[in-house]
Amino acid sequence: MEKNEVTLSFDGERMRALTIYLKMENTTVQEKMDEAMRQLYEKSVPEPVREYLDIISAPAARPKRPPRPSQPKAAAPKPAATIEEVHHEQ
Numbered sequence: 001m002e003k004n005e006v007t008l009s010f011d012g013e014r015m016r017a018l019t020i021y022l023k024m025e026n027t028t029v030q031e032k033m034d035e036a037m038r039q040l041y042e043k044s045v046p047e048p049v050r051e052y053l054d055i056i057s058a059p060a061a062r063p064k065r066p067p068r069p070s071q072p073k074a075a076a077p078k079p080a081a082t083i084e085e086v087h088h089e090q
Helices: 012-024 029-044 047-057 083-089
Strands: none
Touching (some): 012 029
16 A cells, blocks of 8 residues: 655654654654554544455465475485495405
């Protein structure tokens, strides 16, 4: 689904302070705004509409590939005779 950009105006000094204190909480303004937008969306848009939008925005399921035909594995080469076997045969 296409993403749209939202632009907000906020006092510069307050933004710097907010950024500093959110960093101390291991988060960012972007993460907090994403969460706030998600909450606003869930509160404002009826559930059936959200479900419909989820369905139409889900990527189409890729069809499964048919299984490969099994081919017999080549027989492992017979190991060469050991020195003991050769000596024993003589």
